[in-house]
Amino acid sequence: MVAIFFRRILVAIPVLLAVASITFFLIKIAPGGPFDADKAVSPQVLKNLNEAYNLDASNWEQYIDYMSNLLRGDLGPSFRFPGRSVTEMIATGLPVTFELAFYAILIALVMGIFSGVLAALKRNTFLDFIPMAVAMIGICVPTFLMGPLLVLIFGINLEILPVSGWGQLPGDKILPSLTLGFAYAAYIARLSRGGMLEVLNQDFIRTARAKGLTERMVVVKHAMQGGLIPVVSFLGPAIAGLLAGSFVVETIFQIPGLGRFYVEAAFNRDYTMILGTTIFFSAMIVFFNLMSDLAALWLNPRSRDAS
Amino acid sequence: MIKKINVLSITLIFLIGCSENISPVDSGLENQIYHHGNGSEPQGIDPHIVTGVPEHHILISLCEGLTIPNPNPSGSDGYIPGTAESWTISDDGKEYIFNLNKNAKWSNGEPVTADDFVWSWKRILTASLGSQYPDMLYYLEGAYEYHNGLIDNFDEVGVKALDNHTLKVNLKNPTPFFIGLLSHYSTWPVHKETVLKHGDIDDRNGEWTRPGNFVCNGPFQLKTWELNNKIVVEKNPHYYDASMVRLNEIHYYPVSNVMTEDRMFRAGQLHLTSSMPTQKCPIYIEEKNPNLKIDPYMGTYFYRINTENETLSDVRVRKALAYSIDRQLLVDKVTQCGQIPAYSFTPPGSNGYQPTTEIPYDPVLAKQLLAEAGYSSDNPFPKLEILFNTNEGHRKVALAIQQMWQNELGIEVELVNQDWKVYLSREMVGDFQISRAGWIGDYEDPNTFLDLMRPNRGNNKTGWENMDFDALVEEANTINDQEKRYELLYEAEKILIDNMPIIPLYTYVRVYQLSPDVKGFNPHILDHHHPKFIYLERD
Numbered sequence: 001m002v003a004i005f006f007r008r009i010l011v012a013i014p015v016l017l018a019v020a021s022i023t024f025f026l027i028k029i030a031p032g033g034p035f036d037a038d039k040a041v042s043p044q045v046l047k048n049l050n051e052a053y054n055l056d057a058s059n060w061e062q063y064i065d066y067m068s069n070l071l072r073g074d075l076g077p078s079f080r081f082p083g084r085s086v087t088e089m090i091a092t093g094l095p096v097t098f099e100l101a102f103y104a105i106l107i108a109l110v111m112g113i114f115s116g117v118l119a120a121l122k123r124n125t126f127l128d129f130i131p132m133a134v135a136m137i138g139i140c141v142p143t144f145l146m147g148p149l150l151v152l153i154f155g156i157n158l159e160i161l162p163v164s165g166w167g168q169l170p171g172d173k174i175l176p177s178l179t180l181g182f183a184y185a186a187y188i189a190r191l192s193r194g195g196m197l198e199v200l201n202q203d204f205i206r207t208a209r210a211k212g213l214t215e216r217m218v219v220v221k222h223a224m225q226g227g228l229i230p231v232v233s234f235l236g237p238a239i240a241g242l243l244a245g246s247f248v249v250e251t252i253f254q255i256p257g258l259g260r261f262y263v264e265a266a267f268n269r270d271y272t273m274i275l276g277t278t279i280f281f282s283a284m285i286v287f288f289n290l291m292s293d294l295a296a297l298w299l300n301p302r303s304r305d306a307s
Numbered sequence: 308m309i310k311k312i313n314v315l316s317i318t319l320i321f322l323i324g325c326s327e328n329i330s331p332v333d334s335g336l337e338n339q340i341y342h343h344g345n346g347s348e349p350q351g352i353d354p355h356i357v358t359g360v361p362e363h364h365i366l367i368s369l370c371e372g373l374t375i376p377n378p379n380p381s382g383s384d385g386y387i388p389g390t391a392e393s394w395t396i397s398d399d400g401k402e403y404i405f406n407l408n409k410n411a412k413w414s415n416g417e418p419v420t421a422d423d424f425v426w427s428w429k430r431i432l433t434a435s436l437g438s439q440y441p442d443m444l445y446y447l448e449g450a451y452e453y454h455n456g457l458i459d460n461f462d463e464v465g466v467k468a469l470d471n472h473t474l475k476v477n478l479k480n481p482t483p484f485f486i487g488l489l490s491h492y493s494t495w496p497v498h499k500e501t502v503l504k505h506g507d508i509d510d511r512n513g514e515w516t517r518p519g520n521f522v523c524n525g526p527f528q529l530k531t532w533e534l535n536n537k538i539v540v541e542k543n544p545h546y547y548d549a550s551m552v553r554l555n556e557i558h559y560y561p562v563s564n565v566m567t568e569d570r571m572f573r574a575g576q577l578h579l580t581s582s583m584p585t586q587k588c589p590i591y592i593e594e595k596n597p598n599l600k601i602d603p604y605m606g607t608y609f610y611r612i613n614t615e616n617e618t619l620s621d622v623r624v625r626k627a628l629a630y631s632i633d634r635q636l637l638v639d640k641v642t643q644c645g646q647i648p649a650y651s652f653t654p655p656g657s658n659g660y661q662p663t664t665e666i667p668y669d670p671v672l673a674k675q676l677l678a679e680a681g682y683s684s685d686n687p688f689p690k691l692e693i694l695f696n697t698n699e700g701h702r703k704v705a706l707a708i709q710q711m712w713q714n715e716l717g718i719e720v721e722l723v724n725q726d727w728k729v730y731l732s733r734e735m736v737g738d739f740q741i742s743r744a745g746w747i748g749d750y751e752d753p754n755t756f757l758d759l760m761r762p763n764r765g766n767n768k769t770g771w772e773n774m775d776f777d778a779l780v781e782e783a784n785t786i787n788d789q790e791k792r793y794e795l796l797y798e799a800e801k802i803l804i805d806n807m808p809i810i811p812l813y814t815y816v817r818v819y820q821l822s823p824d825v826k827g828f829n830p831h832i833l834d835h836h837h838p839k840f841i842y843l844e845r846d
Contacts, residue, residue: 032728037358038745040735040765041439044455048437052511082351082511084534092534148566155574163574164567166536169331251564254571256535264348264563269728 001294008293012286019282020070020275021063027274028059034079034269053079066275075276080268086276093258096166100176100249100257101242105235107181112188113231119189120196120227121219131189138186147179147252164254176253180246184238188231196227229299236292240285330575331558336824336843339555344568346581348535348561352516354492355431355438360834361581363492365559368540368838370523372495373405373424373474374486376835378827385658385751386486390419390496390524391474400481400787405474410547413498414521414528421468427496429461435509440493443749446482481787484658484752490835491749498522526552526839535561546839553842569820572598578822578843585700588644588818598820601645602830605657605748606815607756608704609649610693610741611734614808615770618689619740623680625807628741629666630673631715632708638813641707642700645818649811651800653756657832659789660753662797664804666811670715677716690719695743696730704812705743734768744768745815751833753796754784760803771808 035041035049050056054065069076075086115131122128154175155163162172199205200223208222247259258277265273331342346361354366375389388394391405411419428447431438432454445451448465452458465477478485488494498515501522506513514520521529526548527540538559542552560577562568565584571577583591583599591599612619612628619625634648651662682688693708695701702724709720725733734742746766748755757780758764762772779799786792803809817834827840 030728032726032732035439036728036731036735037439038731039358039439040731040768042442042765044434045437045439045441048434049439052435052437077512080350081348082353082356083514083516084351089534148570151570156570159574162576163570164562164576168537169576252567254536254560254562254564254567256533260535260563267727 001297004297005290005294008286008290012283012290015286016279016282017067020067020279023275023278024063024066025059027269027271030269032269034271036269053077066272070279075279076272078265078270078273080265080270080273086272089261089273090258090276090280093256093261096255097243097246097250097257097259100166100173100180100246100255101239103173103177104180104184104242104246105239107177108184108188108238109231111181111185113192113228115185116189116192116231117196117219117224117227119193120200123197128193132193135186135189138182139190141183143179143183143248144252146182147175147249150175150179151252164252166253166255166257172253176249176255179252180242180249184242187234187238191230191234192228195230196223199223199227202226225299229296232295232299233292235295236289237285239292240281240288243284244281332575332578332822332824335578336845339553339843341554341557341825341838341841341843342577342579343557343559344562344571344577344580345538345559346561347563349538349559352521352529353511353513354495354497355427355436355440356511357492358439361559361561363835364581365538365540366492366495367525367835368527368557369521369525369529370492370495370497371411371525372492373407373489375837376490376831376833378829378831378837378840386490389490394486400483401478403476403478403485404469405476407472407474408547409472411524412545412547413524414543414545415498415501416545417498418471419496419524420471421474422471423496423499424474425466425468426499428464428466428494430497430502430508431493432461432464433509437509437511438493440491443488443491443493446478446480446485446488448477448479480785482784483787483789483792484750484754487750487752496524498524526837527554527557530556537561548839552839554838557838572820572822577820578825579828580820583644583818583820585642585644592644596820597823600817600819600821600830602817602834603654603656603832604815604817604834605654605751605755605832606745607649607652607654608646608743608745608812608815609652610708610810610812611739611744611769612808612810613737613740613742613770615737616740618691621680622806623676624682624688625810627673627676627680627716628712629807629810630669630676632711632810632812633668634666634812635668637704637707641703642813645816646813647816649814650804652760652803652809652811653753653796653800654748654814657748657753658751660793660796662753662800664800666804673715688716688718690721692721692723692740693743694723694725694730694733694739694741696727697724701743737768737770741810742768744809747815748833753793753800754780757796757799757803760808769808771806773802773806776802776806 035046054062078084078086078089119128119131151163154161161175162169165172205218205223208218246257247263250257250259261273262277265277335342345364349362349365350357350359352365352369354370371389373389373391374386377385377387390407390411392408394403394405396403407419407421413419428444430436432441432444432450434454434456441454449458449463453461453464467475469475501515501520502513505515505520518529518532526543526546528543530539530541532538539556541556546552562571565582568580569584569587572580612625614620638646638648650666651664653660653662655661693705695705705722709722712718712720733739746756746759759766761777761780776799779795783792783795821828824843824845826842826844828836
């Protein structure tokens with residue numbers, strides 16, 4: 001497993017460099033620039049701005065300049081927010097996005113695994129149909145509908161939870177975490193049901209039962225270990241998706257996370273911010289995919305023993 | 308297990324439900340903390356670099372120029388003393404002497420001097436700073452030349468400190484709206500020592516605007532700034548008029564999603580919203596929602612016509628398009644939020660300006676004009692394209708106009724929506740036929756609109772050049788007598804509407820929600836509200 005880990009890390013470096021290079025040239029191709037505004041600036045002012053941000057150099061010069069700064073860990077200044085560096089802005093939004101993703105994944109795991117395992121154990125009963133129907137709704141209802149619905153019920157009608165904010169008012173983290181967590185809970189429920197059903201039919205489960213183990217031991221110790229491998233494999237991309245895709249929830253609930261910087265940077269043509277956040281999210285995706293692959297290897301006794 | 312979870316969740320909900328739920332608006336009333344919805348995250352708070360409306364809302368509490376907007380404007384009395392307690396204007400209207408308030412201080416307690424203004428204006432006119440608003444000071448002698456490198460010596464620019472508290476300004480021409488310009492943040496002072504402590508005069512990225520570093524001369528000072536979350540400003544004890552300031556803090560929230568902002572207002576988290584979801588406006592009007600405010604606003608929604616396009620270069624075609632639009636129907640059935648049909652480019656009424664231009668809704672005349680231009684069933688009018696930036700409101704207006712042109716003139720129209728930056732770049736290079744546009748005045752004078760359409764202006768974008776129009780606007784800016792000046796501008800406005808390089812559609816209104824607790828917040832045509840007049844009180 002250690003060898004796999006290092007091999008994958010080595011592969012990740014060229015992947016990230018390729019992402020940075022492709023993104024760099026893609027944003028150069030995109031029409032419009034960071035200083036285009038409704039009130040157009042004079043050619044003289046535009047020239048001054050381009051000089052201030054080295055945009056008057058050729059694309060190749062800018063590329064070499066950017067990549068050499070990147071290798072030194074410098075993501076440059078934001079074009080949209082003068083006086084702020086991209087690194088600083090990522091560092092500001094990241095803890096919030098991580099915290100939101102953590103609560104969401106926790107909710108998703110608890111709700112998803114519980115209902116999925118229950119559905120598998122009580123196959124073809126109401127305890128199977130109801131959680132699976134709810135899960136299907138969770139998959140189908142997008143967060144931009146789920147969020148406002150929860151706000152309408154708990155924030156505006158019942159007046160028991162704040163409708164927006166993060167860490168500003170008591171309880172303001174509940175609704176965004178639920179909104180984001182619910183969508184993933186639905187996937188996890190279906191995956192854990194499928195995984196469990198497959199494992200529950202296998203011989204070693206029959207053996208465990210024949211040994212006289214209690215049903216709880218059979219499910220928790222033997223069945224879940226194998227049955228939840230699909231969930232673990234899903235977790236890597238899911239966490240990466242949660243981090244990069246929390247934009248909608250961050251916007252609905254006015255949360256100062258990284259997702260909003262990411263999307264707004266693209267709209268504003270904030271070149272350095274687009275590059276910085278893209279490279280950062282790519283690194284996150286590579287990292288969490290690697291972690292989930294390693295966890296799945298470890299959970300599977302055959303591959304664990306082989307390594 | 309299930310029972311335990313049920314009991315736990317019920318207890319949780321019960322606990323949350325029973326906890327005392329005081330909204331920020333309620334607690335704000337007690338502590339004089341004003342919660343302000345502010346659109347998007349401000350680019351920054353350096354008055355010489357930033358450009359937007361959210362930035363203005365924050366800066367008006369932190370810094371102060373020579374004049375401030377009158378909270379109760381009447382006639383020409385639109386501006387009242389700010390850092391300058393009085394001023395005199397020479398008979399020829401070209402020389403201004405400002406007497407600064409001797410008690411005016413920076414938020415660190417140091418006095419504000421005339422030299423501070425001279426240095427600040429030098430900073431915004433320093434080309435390498437890359438300020439986007441140097442033209443606000445181009446009315447000064449030598450300012451354009453200094454900014455464009457034609458002269459190197461700032462002493463040749465028309466601004467001098469006669470002593471610590473007297474500032475002399477020399478203008479190229481009498482500029483009757485100059486006092487109004489001074490309430491724009493680009494002309495406000497910055498604290499020289501603080502700026503230079505964190506960088507050079509032309510450093511865009513200096514950290515002097517951070518909490519703990521920021522020093523300015525407004526009624527409030529910067530307390531905290533959490534990116535994309537909120538900016539908090541607190542009362543500045545050194546402000547010369549601190550006894551007048553009743554608010555203790557203002558919390559600015561960068562809520563870019565209008566639906567979220569509406570929900571925050573309804574849940575008592577905001578006193579003021581920056582805008583309104585367009586689809587909710589007619590509902591709130593029908594419900595007679597007392598929090599909904601619709602105020603006059605100095606802005607025009609219009610369509611730009613690319614006059615360099617072969618089809619649209621014919622003025623008869625442009626007029627036919629303009630005359631077949633029922634503006635009243637557009638505001639009654641499409642925008643539905645109190646907008647006013649526009650028959651001139653400059654909104655009427657601002658600072659006594661009442662243009663007399665007319666744009667009839669006359670489909671018969673429109674058809675006749677199109678026929679005169681040579682279009683008939685044998686030579687049908689080619690397909691037209693309306694370009695707009697992706698936005699539901701713009702789409703609805705474009706749909707209505709598409710329908711009107713189709714029905715009245717039989718013209719086929721295609722709607723093209725583009726991402727904001729793509730739309731801007733297409734407009735800039737003239738890659739459009741007809742494009743949606745809006746313009747909000749920077750100061751209260753028709754010049755802020757008419758100047759736009761002069762030849763070689765970057766925001767003209769229509770390719771239309773008319774030397775008579777240009778001469779009239781130019782001449783108007785050399786005349787001190789407002790009445791005579793307006794006569795010339797009315798004439799210029801008439802030439803513009805006769806040539807129709809733009810089709811005015813409606814005059815904007817400022818639509819927002821305001822808590823009844825907020826007092827001292829009066830409608831203002833430029834949406835300038837000085838926070839020293841605002842306070843919270845429940846009836």
